[in-house]
Amino acid sequence: MIEARGLTKRYGEKVAVEDLSFTVRPGVVTGFLGPNGAGKSTTMRMILGLDRPTGGTALIDGRPYRELAAPMRHVGALLEARAIHTGRSAANHLLALAQTHGVARRRIDEVIELVGLRDVAHKRAGGFSLGMGQRLGIASALLGDPSTLILDEPVNGLDPEGIRWIRDLLRGFAAQDRAVLVSSHLMSEMALTATELIVIGRGRLIQETSVADFVRAASGNRVHVRSPHAAALAEILVREGATVTATPDPATTRLPADPPGHQPAHQPAHRSGPTPDQVSAAIGTAETIEVAGLASARIGELARAGGIALHELTPRLVSLEDAFMNITRDAVEFTNAAPAGIGANR
Amino acid sequence: MSTQFTDPRDGRTITAPANGRDVADPANATGSANGTGTNGTGTASATGAVNAAGPAGDVVFLGLVRSEWTKFRSLRSTWWTLALTVAAMIGLAVLLCAMAADDGTTLDPEYADFDATAPSLGGALLAQITIGVLGVLMITGEYTTGMIRATLTLVPRRLPVLWAKAVVFAGVAFALTLVTGLLSFTVGQAILAGDDLSVSIGSPGAARAILGCAFFLTAVGLLGLAIGALLRSTAGAVSALLAVLLGLPMVVGLLPASMQSINRYLPASIGEVLISTQGSGNSFSPGTAAVMMTVYLVVTLVAAAIVLARRDV
Ligand SMILES: Nc1ncnc2c1ncn2[C@@H]1O[C@H](COP(=O)(O)OP(=O)(O)OP(=O)(O)O)[C@@H](O)[C@H]1O
Ligand SMILES: [Mg+2]
Numbered sequence: 213m214i215e216a217r218g219l220t221k222r223y224g225e226k227v228a229v230e231d232l233s234f235t236v237r238p239g240v241v242t243g244f245l246g247p248n249g250a251g252k253s254t255t256m257r258m259i260l261g262l263d264r265p266t267g268g269t270a271l272i273d274g275r276p277y278r279e280l281a282a283p284m285r286h287v288g289a290l291l292e293a294r295a296i297h298t299g300r301s302a303a304n305h306l307l308a309l310a311q312t313h314g315v316a317r318r319r320i321d322e323v324i325e326l327v328g329l330r331d332v333a334h335k336r337a338g339g340f341s342l343g344m345g346q347r348l349g350i351a352s353a354l355l356g357d358p359s360t361l362i363l364d365e366p367v368n369g370l371d372p373e374g375i376r377w378i379r380d381l382l383r384g385f386a387a388q389d390r391a392v393l394v395s396s397h398l399m400s401e402m403a404l405t406a407t408e409l410i411v412i413g414r415g416r417l418i419q420e421t422s423v424a425d426f427v428r429a430a431s432g433n434r435v436h437v438r439s440p441h442a443a444a445l446a447e448i449l450v451r452e453g454a455t456v457t458a459t460p461d462p463a464t465t466r467l468p469a470d471p472p473g474h475q476p477a478h479q480p481a482h483r484s485g486p487t488p489d490q491v492s493a494a495i496g497t498a499e500t501i502e503v504a505g506l507a508s509a510r511i512g513e514l515a516r517a518g519g520i521a522l523h524e525l526t527p528r529l530v531s532l533e534d535a536f537m538n539i540t541r542d543a544v545e546f547t548n549a550a551p552a553g554i555g556a557n558r
Numbered sequence: 559m560s561t562q563f564t565d566p567r568d569g570r571t572i573t574a575p576a577n578g579r580d581v582a583d584p585a586n587a588t589g590s591a592n593g594t595g596t597n598g599t600g601t602a603s604a605t606g607a608v609n610a611a612g613p614a615g616d617v618v619f620l621g622l623v624r625s626e627w628t629k630f631r632s633l634r635s636t637w638w639t640l641a642l643t644v645a646a647m648i649g650l651a652v653l654l655c656a657m658a659a660d661d662g663t664t665l666d667p668e669y670a671d672f673d674a675t676a677p678s679l680g681g682a683l684l685a686q687i688t689i690g691v692l693g694v695l696m697i698t699g700e701y702t703t704g705m706i707r708a709t710l711t712l713v714p715r716r717l718p719v720l721w722a723k724a725v726v727f728a729g730v731a732f733a734l735t736l737v738t739g740l741l742s743f744t745v746g747q748a749i750l751a752g753d754d755l756s757v758s759i760g761s762p763g764a765a766r767a768i769l770g771c772a773f774f775l776t777a778v779g780l781l782g783l784a785i786g787a788l789l790r791s792t793a794g795a796v797s798a799l800l801a802v803l804l805g806l807p808m809v810v811g812l813l814p815a816s817m818q819s820i821n822r823y824l825p826a827s828i829g830e831v832l833i834s835t836q837g838s839g840n841s842f843s844p845g846t847a848a849v850m851m852t853v854y855l856v857v858t859l860v861a862a863a864i865v866l867a868r869r870d871v
Contacts, residue, residue, distance in 0.1 A: 261714040262707060262871040278714040284614040287711075295708035297633070297699060304632035311625035312712045313614035352708060356614035 213238050213391050214259060214360060218268030221254050221415075228254040229415040231268070236393045236410075238359070241386045243406030243423070244395040245536055247544045251415040252395045253292045256364050260289055272360060284313045284356030290349045292364040298338030302329055302348050305337060309352055323351040342369030350378070360391040367401060379405045399533035411536070413543020423532065430535030431528060435508045438500045438524035443492040445520045446501055450488040452514060454506040458498040502528070617713055622722035630696065630726050639692040640730075643685045643775075644738050650681030651742035655749040674757040675764050675835045678746025679739060679771050682833050686778045689731055690799045693782030696723055698792040710871050717863050720787060724780055724859065731779045736772035743768055763835025770832030770844060777851050778803065778825070780859070787862035803829075825854060 214236035221229040229251040236242045246252050257263040259270040261277040269276065272286050280286050296305055306320045324333050327347040332340070337348060346369050353361060361382070367375045382392050382405055393410075396402050402423075409426050411418040419426060436459070439445050446456040495501060503511055508527050515522050530538070615621075630636055654677035697720075700706035713719050743759065750756040759765055781802070786795040807826045810818070821827055822841050831847040842850065 257871075260711050262710060264868075264870060280714065281616045282614050283617070283714055284712055285612050289711055291707055291711075293704050293707065295704045295706075295711075297629070297703045297705040299633045299635060299699070299703075300629070300705075301632065304628060308625045308628040308632070309708060309712060311628055312617055312621050314618070314621050315613045315615075319613040357612045 213273050214362075214393060215271040215274075216255070216259065216268070217271075219255060219258055219265050219270055220267035221251070221258060221263060222266045227415055229258070229265075229412075232412065232415065232417055233268075234410045234417060234420050236360070236391050237408070238391040239386055239389045240408050241382050241392045241394060241406045242408040242410060243402045244393055244410050244412075245399075245402065245540075246395075246412040246418075247540050247546070249414075249545045250412045250540075250543065252412065253364050254415075255412075256289070256291065256362055256393070256395070259362060260287065260291075262291075282313055282356070284309075284315070284358060286358055287360045287362055288353030288356060288358035289361075290346075290353045290363040290366050294345055294349065295352075296337045296345060296348060298336065300337055301334045302337055302340075302351075303333040305348065306351060306355060310355055313356055315355060319355065319357075323354050326354065327351040343371055343374055346370055347374065350381075358390075361385060361393070363392070363394045365396055366394060367396060367398060375401060399531065399536055403532040411539065413540050414545065416543075418539060418543060426539075427529050427532055427535045428527075430538050431530045432504055433507060434528040435503045435506065435511055436500065436524065436526040436528050437503055437511060437522065439515065439520055439522050440499060441520045442499050442501045443495040443497070445515055445518065445522075446495050447488040447492040448514050448518050448520075449503055449506060449511065450491045452506060452510070454511075455504045456491050456495070457502045457504075458495045459500045459502045500524075617715075617718075619718055619722065622713065622718050623725055626719075626722045626726040630730065633695075633699070635695055635699070636692065639688050639695070640734060642688040643692070643734065646684035646688060647679075647681035647735070647738045647742045648745060650684055651678045651746040652749065654678070654680040655746040659750055659753045659755060672755060673835055674747065674750055674755050675743065675761075675767050676833075678743045678750075679767060679833050681742055682739075682771050682775060682829070685735070685738075685775055686803060686829065687800065689735065689775045689779040690782040690803065691796055692731070693727055693779035694786040694792060694795040694799060696727055696783055697786040698790060698795055701790040702792060707871055716867055720783075720859070720863055720866055723783060727779055727783055728776055731776040732772050735775040736769070739768040739771045761835075766844060767833055767835050770848070773848060774829045774832045774851065777855050778829075780855055781825075784855070784858040784862040787866055788858075823850070825851065 214234075216232055216234050219229055219232040220227075232251070232255060244252050244255075254263060258265045259272070259277060272280060277283065277287070300308070303320065303324065306323065307317070309315075310317070310320050324330055327350055329344065329347055329351065332344065337345065340348065346366065350363075350366060353363065363382075366378050370378065379401065382394060386392050386407075394402075394406065396405075407423055408421070409423050410420050411426070421429075437445065442458075449456050506514075508525050512522065512525055658672075658674075658677045697706075700709060709719055710716055740759075743764070747756040747758070757764055759768075778799075782795065782799050785798050785802075786792070789795045789798060803826055806824050807821065810821050810824065813820070827841060828847045828851050831841045831844055832851070841847070
């Protein structure tokens with residue numbers, strides 16, 4: 213369990229984290245998202261007492277990290293930068309960590325086994341590949357069988373088997389009613405692993421929500437509707453304030469991450485658009501339409517009231533990646549230039 | 559629906575579910591990866607929980623000393639620098655004593671006040687560098703590799719780590735330099751005996767000089783540890799330590815004669831007092847020298863502790 217209250221960190225002029233408050237609860241995997249430089253790693257270092265906050269506090273199981281008698285029992289951490297002496301073997305590294313808390317040697321063998329490093333346990337960590345180093349870091353985090361895991365980009369450098377292993381590990385860990393805070397830039401992976409989200413940008417909290425709500429909010433109540441009388445339905449829906457567009461081929465159409473014209477996906481419908489007649493004319497004989505601004509339940513009721521049969525009524529959700537990009541667009545510090553020639557084809 | 563592959567290396571079967579959510583049991587995933595995983599089920603084995611109480615106890619100082627000893631002994635650089643320290647002390651003892659034996663005999667008047675202990679402990683001049691570097695590496699090695707983050711995450715109070723390092727280092731360095739000092743003395747006196755220049759360990763000041771040598775070298779190493787904690791970089795800390803030990807006497811040597819009295823306060827001069835059997839008129843007594851060295855050491859260690867406690871890692 214982690215409680216951050218008003219965490220702030222300044223490095224000279226640079227404000228890395230500002231007035232950040234959130235709670236990481238046991239029993240769920242909480243994803244920690246934010247563009248590069250958003251302050252995720254800084255926040256984690258502050259929670260672990262490595263960086264002293266300029267303001268605010270972070271509590272672990274109700275107490276400041278520095279006051280824990282046995283930190284290893286409360287938190288297992290994997291930091292962004294490697295924290296392993298290159299000249300030491302994996303086994304000796306873990307032994308040195310274990311001895312600080314009087315952890316038995318048996319447990320060391322256990323975590324070595326668990327992360328699959330048995331064959332290289334007595335080799336110098338300096339010769340480890342990125343993924344092997346990451347596995348050793350995870351072994352270190354698990355050593356004390358902690359009640360909270362804090363992992364900064366744990367899948368960084370892992371092979372597909374390792375990525376899946378981490379996913380299962382974190383979900384299993386949460387299922388045992390322990391807390392997990394994990395940062396990653398791999399949104400597809402995050403969507404599979406986390407159920408709660410903390411999204412920050414430029415050091416500030418953007419959203420603290422569940423993955424489902426986050427995606428739903430970013431999807432802007434878009435509903436995919438198929439009906440033999442789509443044009444007539446569109447007329448009714450537009451009168452109710454919805455925005456309706458024809459979707460030519462439902463099988464292959466995907467909701468774009470960035471709708472043409474750069475309007476946010478959740479922009480509310482407005483009356484100054486085309487009239488219901490114009491919309492129904494535009495739709496013509498198309499059978500599928502996309503409706504924004506009305507919940508699917510309301511659409512269904514309106515269709516029934518209008519005596520219109522529905523063949524399909526599906527709320528459309530954007531991917532976590534698209535949702536993330538939409539919501540953090542304004543908080544991105546380091547944007548890429550579009551590669552030459554690609555944007556021109558649009 | 560899932561796809562099966564056979565790993566060409568050992569013929570084990572990997573099952574890849576077609577759907578990302580349809581995942582294999584984590585314990586089995588790891589178990590098959592290395593062949594001997596426990597076939598436990600569910601998530602308890604995913605984290606390898608030993609028992610409800612958990613494997614970790616409270617942080618106690620003895621545990622930190624054990625941990626620092628493990629860190630210390632498990633690096634090759636430790637054994638190299640220790641070997642170099644022994645080699646420097648014994649090697650220089652042989653060399654200096656052989657030269658002294660060549661040069662003169664008891665019949666020469668200038669050898670009337672010949673200090674037979676001095677050449678046999680002369681290796682301390684080189685050994686102070688190797689033992690100092692070892693002290694520096696004990697902490698800067700953690701900063702340069704990032705290990706310090708793991709260390710301080712487990713010991714967020716931080717200062718006990720510094721004290722544990724100091725205890726381990728002092729124990730090893732003092733024991734090693736004391737034994738090596740005795741050895742150097744014995745070997746050196748054996749060489750000098752050929753020319754009747756040798757003294758026994760019972761002669762005035764000999765045993766004290768051997769002890770003083772071990773004390774001084776240990777203190778230099780601890781000074782390196784403290785400077786390393788202050789500067790966090792190996793190159794910076796080694797340079798600073800060498801500047802204090804070897805550079806300062808040179809700088810003071812360039813000052814006008816009226817200021818030469820500063821010289822006796824320098825660690826290098828204090829070391830000379832501690833390692834020789836006879837004081838010169840211009841220097842402190844061995845007891846005072848030991849106290850002064852201790853004061854320097856404590857001041858530097860306290861500075862290191864303050865900085866370690868306050869600074870971000
Ligand atoms: N020690 C430091 N000194 C000065 N600035 C720092 C320091 N550490 C972090 N910063 C700054 O604080 C900001 C947040 O950095 P941080 O590493 O926490 O971001 P992040 O969210 O982890 O990014 P990424 O996704 O790239 O890992 C950045 O602008 C960074 O430059
Ligand atoms: Mg980061």
